[in-house]
Amino acid sequence: MSILIYGDHRSGNCLKVRWVCERLGLPFRWIEVDVTAGETRTPSFLAMNPAGQVPAVELEDGRILAQSNGIMLHLAERAGAAGLIPEDPYARAKMYEWLFWEQYSHETAIAVARFQLAYLNKPRESLDPRLFERGEAALGRMEQALATADWLVGDGLTLADVALVAYTRVAHEGGFDLAGYPAVKAWVARVERELGIG
């Protein structure tokens, strides 16, 4: 039995889960779900994940989990000392801080702008300008953190890097230019190299 990942291949949230499975050597099967075609709103999908969102995973025993960052935490915990979750309690807490910040302040600006522009093909002028202000602020905060560190937490790759690279690496598709964030740009390449993607 392998893990089933229900995901849209264009979604950074879904790719996070795939990357963690690959990194940890966990066998998985990818079930493509087209968000733009309403496939997360069908009765059968909602029966599996009442939140109507991808990614959702079906574990080897048939139980379901949702929320990308929660799924990553679970898979990395199962893998034990394979890294990705710091053992030091404070470092682990800083990782949690980045994971929640990513979903609250980064994804909701950068991923949302990208979805509207690149997948719904809306013109930039039709989007709320605050999306772009909030996205620039999020990138600015990452630049500040990465100006003096190679990784978001501690001295190696953690789930914080995996979560935040997912939409930062495609921020240009949301109308953001990483040229103004050189430390972020170098970090994206570093994380991609480490994950073997890109």
Place this chain on the structure above:
Amino acid sequence: MSILIYGDHRSGNCLKVRWVCERLGLPFRWIEVDVTAGETRTPSFLAMNPAGQVPAVELEDGRILAQSNGIMLHLAERAGAAGLIPEDPYARAKMYEWLFWEQYSHETAIAVARFQLAYLNKPRESLDPRLFERGEAALGRMEQALATADWLVGDGLTLADVALVAYTRVAHEGGFDLAGYPAVKAWVARVERELGIG
């Protein structure tokens, strides 16, 4: 030394951290920060938490943590077997799922509507109607989960309940009527009783 909680007393996100300290018997001092007066945007506050958000805590050793749900995880982990975090890996993962869902799908609708109506005194008609649709959907999802269970995860209070009760208990201030969600209403009373609040 005790933990310093920088928080706005009207903010459910800040109260979560206070409740967990009280529940776990962790000594703390509360430093009031007025969000509406811009006190999270001062240079000294931003030096402490570059995200410019409350809550932030200063731990006993002077180190800083932010993000309410991440802070709760850290404090509950430190307390070890005192409950609030399930020991079973799948149950713990479901708790993570609720924590991320809370920040992504619940807080961003219900807390935001409440802030605009109750603290910025905006008229309801001036708010984006999707806020209310999304808030009702979030309450509907909770009702479905709580129709057959006393707690969101397993058979006792966890951080999932603490996180979600914070804004659900004041949802009426955001224009939501819990009368339509009887299981949620009963659960709010149950969690308040368990936390000794309300």
